[in-house]
Amino acid sequence: MIRYDLKHLATFVAVAEELNFHRAAERQNMAQPAVSRIVLELEDRLGVKLLERTTRKVRLTESGRYLLVEAQEILGRIHVAEHTTRLLASGTKAILRIGYTTITGHSLVPDITREFRLSNPDVRLELTYMTSPVQRDKILQDEIDLGFIEGSFQNSEIESRPVAHHRLTALLPLDHPLTAKKSLTIDDLAREQLVMGTRVEWPTLRRIIVDAFQSAGQVMKVGQEASSLTGLLGLVTAGVGITIFCGMPRFCGENAIAARPIVTNPPVLVETHLAWRRTSINMAKRRFIEVSQKVGASYMTP
Amino acid sequence: MIRYDLKHLATFVAVAEELNFHRAAERQNMAQPAVSRIVLELEDRLGVKLLERTTRKVRLTESGRYLLVEAQEILGRIHVAEHTTRLLASGTKAILRIGYTTITGHSLVPDITREFRLSNPDVRLELTYMTSPVQRDKILQDEIDLGFIEGSFQNSEIESRPVAHHRLTALLPLDHPLTAKKSLTIDDLAREQLVMGTRVEWPTLRRIIVDAFQSAGQVMKVGQEASSLTGLLGLVTAGVGITIFCGMPRFCGENAIAARPIVTNPPVLVETHLAWRRTSINMAKRRFIEVSQKVGASYMTP
DNA sequence: GGGCATTAAGACGAAATCGGTATCAATGAT
DNA sequence: ATCATTGATACCGATTTCGTCTTAATGCCC
Known part of the structure; x- marks a missing residue:
């Protein structure tokens, strides 16, 4: 799978930057023949000529020029990854x-x-x-x-x-008759068509609400379901029904929806x-x- | 400089993805102890524990999780670079x-x-x-x-x-008296304050224009210089003077600047x-x- | 609770790889 | 024409690498 390794890339980068095998060897702390072999090996494994070299001059081919830039970035990225890995281990990050x-x-x-x-x-x-x-x-x-x-x-x-804990809150359209009351009871809500979150998305909340109705000897009437908060608020705003939630979602704005606490005994949290x-x-x-x-x-x- | 190579990364990725040294070894066509050694070596060289392993279970550490993602991307990038290098060599790209x-x-x-x-x-x-x-x-x-x-x-x-070749063109403010003429001569321009591109930015054009003036037995009066075309056009629009250019720059629009051909004998191209x-x-x-x-x-x- | 299967790691020897020295062939400068 | 310098090759020793065998630890099943 892997036909060459980082030494090939690093050595190639050194040669491509220096355009001179001796200086590249020096930079990499190797002997010049080793550098020759590494580069030849890389070219062989890629099946691509990366450098055009006479005995007096070294020039990059088009492929070589491209690979130089890529290899530089890849090596740089490895360096950063290594550093970050260490920071993570040390707890600094x-x-x-x-x-x-x-x-x-x-x-x-x-x-x-x-x-x-x-x-x-x-x-x-x-x-x-x-x-x-x-x-x-x-x-x-x-x-x-x-x-x-x-x-x-x-x-x-x-x-x-x-x-944290939240009390149950009824969210209702601004023009709903129940907005007249400061707080609501389960009995109030049992008479209304409710808009509810699906069991899949709110398994816990759904269960708590069902239990609250049961404790009050009531059954809730679910007229419509939605699987996202946005969907629920949309339905309430459109006047489809009342929904039961926890607290007042900040972003829904009080200009379209009213929130009323639901009072029960004992309180549901x-x-x-x-x-x-x-x-x-x-x-x-x-x-x-x-x-x-x-x-x-x-x-x-x- | 380079303390590990691609085999370390690839092997680590295999182990981290499989969370099992045997399956990773299989995937990499190696024996299991080799995989163990490679991963230990990588951890040793980084100085970071990447995997928490009991004899029954392997789990990534926070650092390991990070390095997994990085290594996957780096290996992918190397793969792409290799492929592109080949395409460049083959002439496809x-x-x-x-x-x-x-x-x-x-x-x-x-x-x-x-x-x-x-x-x-x-x-x-x-x-x-x-x-x-x-x-x-x-x-x-x-x-x-x-x-x-x-x-x-x-x-x-x-x-x-x-x-391609261009004839010399004078670019002048719309309200300049010389706009009345359909074409201009060097003698016309020699009487005007000129706005010219700097010698550094337009060495050839400058030389050609100077020669044209010389052939006509005239000397040009440079009132102001600019080092970019935008700058030149700005000065002309502001009424600072006339500039000499080749053709009509497309983007300058005819609503602020007028272009007039400069006629010479022989024609200057x-x-x-x-x-x-x-x-x-x-x-x-x-x-x-x-x-x-x-x-x-x-x-x-x- | 004890045996069993499965896990990762260690020991060791064979094989391959790697890298350096010495050398060569080619080429441009003097 | 000569020489210095370039990249490539040959060879050999040291190192590394890898696979086999084995061990120690641990969860699972009866």
Whole structure:
């Protein structure tokens, strides 16, 4: 598969830059015949003449000129990759792969990442949207480092901490009669056509809401489903029905949708936990957890 | 300098993708202990642990995960570079490095390249602006393949063909009294303040113009100099003076500047030649020369 | 809980590779 | 015409590389 290696490329670059085998050999700390052989070997393996050489002069061919530039960049890139790898190992830089859900994604996670980036510019955050059950899998399989999940995560390998909780909120069209009330009850909502997120995308929230209706001895009427928050808000704005969510999504604006808290007894809380593998904890992760708890505290209404 | 080579990277990628030393060995057509050794060597030379391995399980470290992605891309890039190098050598693809001057750059070269690209999509053109004398050097030193130069180029190693010629043109502000005449003479211009390109940027054109004045027994009065065509046109538009150029630059628009032919006896022609090294001629170059002569013909007023 | 299968790593010897010295052939400068 | 300098070749010793055999560790299954 690999017919030549980095020494071939580096030696070729040296010769192509110097246009002189002796000086190139010197630069590479080799004897001149070795350089000759390496370059000949490279040409042979590529099946391409890279240098036109008389005994007095060396010139690049068109292919050689192209390969010179490529090889320079490739070698440079290898150098950078090597350096970055070392920085990552030393903890100077870090990459955190983080999962988030729709509920955490619209305000909690943005707040946390903004705060975290301020004090940790050398940590790259790779944020990926996925549902809570998927996150649990990915954490176990070590495909993400941290997960913002709905509900806790009990496992010998996993640790999780509550970072925020939300109360249920009804989001309704501005012209809906129920906007007259300051807060709503399950009984209020049971009489309405609801717009709901699909079970696939909001497995945890769906379950919590269903339970809340059950506790109140009611059944919810789902008129329409959507699989994204944008879709849900669109349907509500269009007056198709009321949806039930956590808090007020920041970006939807209060000019189209009204939010009303849903009051229940006992109160229903959607708990967001931050979860990670107990092993392979490092400084960056530790600091991220710290910031998450600090920022999350403001979401912890008593 | 180079502490490891492509086999290290490729083997590491195989192990990191398979997360299994045996399967990786199989994929690389090696024995398993060899794979172990290669990876250990890579880790040793980097000074970084890339894989966490028990006797039952292999997992990437953070550094390893990063290096995996980098190494995949680097190997891919090497693959592409190798392929392209071969295509260049076979003549399937080509790169032509071409020099052009201000005079040729505003209409002739754009016309030629547009035409050439239509029939030769696999040839990349690298166009670089430089004066005619610089182009002569660069052609000799094999730093460009083809040069559009003012005047011819006589040399045993170099071949050149005329592709176009221009007559001298005066460019004057629209409100200038001389715009009343259909054509101008050197005597007309000798009475005016001229705006001229610098000797550094237009060595050939400057020389031709000076000679024309000399033949008419006149001396030109240079009021202001500029080192770019844009600068010259700006000065003319501002009414600072008249400039002498070849033809009418397309992009300057006729709403601000008037062009008048300069009549002399015998007529003064600025000849543009296309020049190249006699050796190292190839198909792409041959086709480019062909197209240049075809397109240039329309610039060859008798 | 013990045996078994499977994992990665170590030891060692054969083989190939690599690199340096000495040398050659070609060519441009003097 | 001569000489210095260029890149290529021959050969040999040192090193590296790789495969086979083997070991140590660990999860799995009964």
